[in-house]
Amino acid sequence: MQNGKVLVIDDNKSLLSALEILLQFEFEQVITISNPNQISSFQNLEDIDIILLDMNFSAGVNTGNEGLFWLREIKKKAPQTSVIMMTAYGAVDLAVEALKEGATDFILKPWNNEKLLATIKSAYSLRKSRKEVQELKQKESHLKQVINQDSNYIIGNSKALTSVLNLVRKVAKTDVNVLITGENGTGKELIARELHRMSTRKNEVFIGVDMGSISETLFESELFGHTKGAFTDAKEDRAGKFEAANNGSLFLDEIGNLSLQTQAKLLSAIQNRTVVRVGSNKQTSVNIRLICATNCNLNQMVSDGIFREDLLYRINTIHIEVPPLRERDADILVLADFYLKKYASKYAKPSLRINTTAEEKLMAYSWPGNVRELQHTIERAVILCEGNVLKPTDFLLSKNSVPSLDKSPETLDEMEQMMIQNALDKNNGNYSAAANQLGISRQTLYNKIKKLDA
Incomplete structure (x- = not known):
């Protein structure tokens, strides 16, 4: 017995009884109604798997128009339900019209029980397939939302960052290839995600790939996919990152780490907008928004002969340079406050705050690791x-080599660095007091420390 629900609609009560007896051993639930007007008030019609619908209900009328009318009404309320039309008056044009209106099949009265059951079971299989497709689409939509969710945000309102975000807004609505450059930890992936979020592809998937972590032997399999048996561990067909990102955005991080051989393969895929899975000869078209990122100087790499010039032109239609944190002074404390709230909540220390001297220490540091280091x-x-209260001593910041107090400085910079460090130590990290001791303003002290740390 199938788990499905069947609804039979016919004005002939003897026929309803016959079908109920026939189908009760085949399906979990069989419902019969003799008046089609009940369809309008029928509860949960979309839960019905199969509907057997008569074509004519009025005495002396055999045009089939009544059945077509109620078919359209059913499809409005339950578009995925399989509907089989029934009539004692067979006509090819009527059957064709019913199928155009969304009927699954058409049977004539009187019928052969075996053929009738075969038709109904076929319609039930179609209904199950439709439900599975619908569920898969819902899951796909949910997965895209989950994948595209990012708990990280672009924080800051400095002039340097605002300029970058203005460029992102201009470029996002287009499909041009974008190259994002910047030091490690500046947030290149966040910029890539912002491009995707503001683009026309925002409801599709964003796929990120760390090119530096893919070995040369697995490059083609990871990016272009493979077929079952293409190599020892290929136990099933698998789509690559290009196919996975179809209709969405593909982010290739650390693209400067590719060898010349893999660069050639990537260039071919980008130029042709097609990929060929390892072990196959079939070309698959892909529609992606390509975003690349690197902390390398690709122009210098082109001059050195280790990066293809034609590939650089392909990925570099628009170039976005993400500024380092040392050029975003106005954002340092804003970011610090954001991460303080985030981790104070995570580690159940909600009353934490950073004192003024600690803030001065954060502001004076050059942040070579950028936002990631600050986080x-x-x-x-x-x-x-x-x-x-977080004090200066709570923040462990990396230092360039500082001359020890028992060693004579050899340069003016070393002398200045030693004096600044000595003043900070004597004043327990208080930048205002240290600046007063040195006879300079606090801003001058900040500037000197940044210059020495750079």
């Missing part, structure tokens, strides 16, 4: 602190 610095400070 990890704040998280580490939150975890290790024992009070409610």
Whole structure:
């Protein structure tokens, strides 16, 4: 017995009884109604798997128009339900019209029971397939939403960052290839995700690939896919990242790490907008928005002969340079506050705050690791602190080699660095007090520290 639900609609009550007896051993639930007007008030019609619908209900009328009318009404309420039309008056043009209106099949009265059951079971299989497709589409939509969700945000309102975001807004609505450059930790992937979020592809998937982590032997399989048996571990057909990102955005991070051989393969895929799976000869068209990123100087790499000039032209229609954090002074404390709230909540320390001298220390540091370093610095400070106030000593920042106090400085820079470090140590990290001791303004102290750390 099938788990399906069948609804039979016919004005002949003897026929309804016969079908109910025939179908009760084949399907979990069989419902019969003799008046089609009940369709309008029928509850949960979309839960019905198969409907057997008579074509004529009025005495002396055999045009089939009544059945076509109620077929259209059913399809409005339950478009995925399989509807089989029934009539004692067979006509090819009537059957064709019913199929055009969305009927699954057409049977004549009187019928052969075996043929009738075969038709109904075929319609039930179609209904199950439609439900599965609908569920898969819903799951796909949900997965795209989950994949595209990102708990990270672009934080800041500095002039340098605002300029970048203005460029992103201009470029996002187009499909041109974009190259994002910048130091490690500046947030190149966040910019790529922002491009996707503001684009016409925002409801499609964003696929990111770290090119530096893919070995040369797996490059084609990862990006272009493979067929079953293409190599030892290829136990099934698998789509590559290009196919997975179809209709969405493909982000290739660290593209400067590719060898010349893999660059040639990538160039071919980008130029032709097609990929060929490993082990196959079939070309598959792909429709993607390509975004690449690197911290390398690709122009210098082209001059050195280690990056293809034609590939650079392909990926570099628009170039976006993400500024380092040291050029975003106005954003340092904004970011620090954001990450403080995030990690204070995560580690159940909601009353934490950063004192003024600690803020001065954060502002004076050059942040060679950029936003990523700031994020990890704040998280580490939150975890290790024992009070409610984060002080300068709670922030462990990397330092360039500082001349020891028992060693004579050999340059003016070393002398200046030693004096600044000595003043900060004497004043427990208080930048205002250190600046007063040195006879300079606090801003001058910041500038000197940044110059020495650069």
